[in-house]
Amino acid sequence: MSEENTNSGPHPSNKTSLEQAAMQDEHMQDVHAQLMREKEEPQEGFSPVPIFLMFLFAALCFWGGVYLVHYSGGFRWDAYDPHFNPNADKPAPVEIPLFERGQKVFSQQCAVCHQATGAGVPGVYPPIAGSEWVTGHPQVLSRILINGLSGPIEVKGNTYNGAMPAFGPNGMNLSNKDLAGVITFIRQEWGNEASDVTEKMVEDYKALYAGRSTTWSAAELKEGLGPIPEPEVEEVVEEDDEFAAEGEQAEEAHAEPAAH
Ligand code: HEC
Numbered sequence: 001m002s003e004e005n006t007n008s009g010p011h012p013s014n015k016t017s018l019e020q021a022a023m024q025d026e027h028m029q030d031v032h033a034q035l036m037r038e039k040e041e042p043q044e045g046f047s048p049v050p051i052f053l054m055f056l057f058a059a060l061c062f063w064g065g066v067y068l069v070h071y072s073g074g075f076r077w078d079a080y081d082p083h084f085n086p087n088a089d090k091p092a093p094v095e096i097p098l099f100e101r102g103q104k105v106f107s108q109q110c111a112v113c114h115q116a117t118g119a120g121v122p123g124v125y126p127p128i129a130g131s132e133w134v135t136g137h138p139q140v141l142s143r144i145l146i147n148g149l150s151g152p153i154e155v156k157g158n159t160y161n162g163a164m165p166a167f168g169p170n171g172m173n174l175s176n177k178d179l180a181g182v183i184t185f186i187r188q189e190w191g192n193e194a195s196d197v198t199e200k201m202v203e204d205y206k207a208l209y210a211g212r213s214t215t216w217s218a219a220e221l222k223e224g225l226g227p228i229p230e231p232e233v234e235e236v237v238e239e240d241d242e243f244a245a246e247g248e249q250a251e252e253a254h255a256e257p258a259a260h
Pocket of ligand 1: 105106109110111112113114124125126127128131132133134141144145149150151152153155160161162163164165167182183186
């Protein structure tokens, strides 16, 4: 410290305290300098948003959109009605008739061998059209489709000796609906005239033959056949309506042949 500085002070007697103060100042400056050094440099403008926050917001917006679409009831004005049913306007899903389903299955699974015309290939693949195996007992046809067929078989006067693959659980594993469809289709297409074979009937036959791993032979097919299942209740009701005028006796007489 210089003399001038100390003289300029208000009282010479304060010299020591001034020096002390100066010392303290220096100390303070040291401390501040330290603080200044450790502080981050101030920056101009705004700091950018952290990238993870951007992603978080984007994900939130996406989730919000999905939530709205799901739970907004189609933004309908009556969506807050306690009895609101969002599916009320939609038509019930249309069940494809067995025959049409079977037509598709046939062209995908069978037409390769038996041809789209159902005429087969002479000497190799037997015909479906006009075949007595097709229009006969539904159990025979179900057996052929569930487990396959091999060995000599006579169809419409010609003998074939090939192998037909299984379409049941041990083969192509078609669903009961598809099997019922294709069986019904081939029983009623190309001039064939035989009864529907329902999903329920196929289900029952599948239960019997799902465990069988060998194909059928023509001779085996004729053995151990059960009774031909009765047509579905719905169809019977329709027929009954037609005969209702004739009274109950007519109905009974009608039911008798089926029991045999
Ligand atoms: C790989 C060729 C092939 C495919 C695919 C095939 N079959 Fe056959 N099918 C045959 C052969 C071969 C026979 C004769 C088997 C024999 O000689 O024992 C036969 C026999 C039959 C018979 C009994 C004989 C007759 O003509 O009435 C029926 C019914 C039949 N097939 C229906 C079908 C149906 C329905 C499908 C499709 C779900 C189908 N087949 C798919 C080759 C095939």
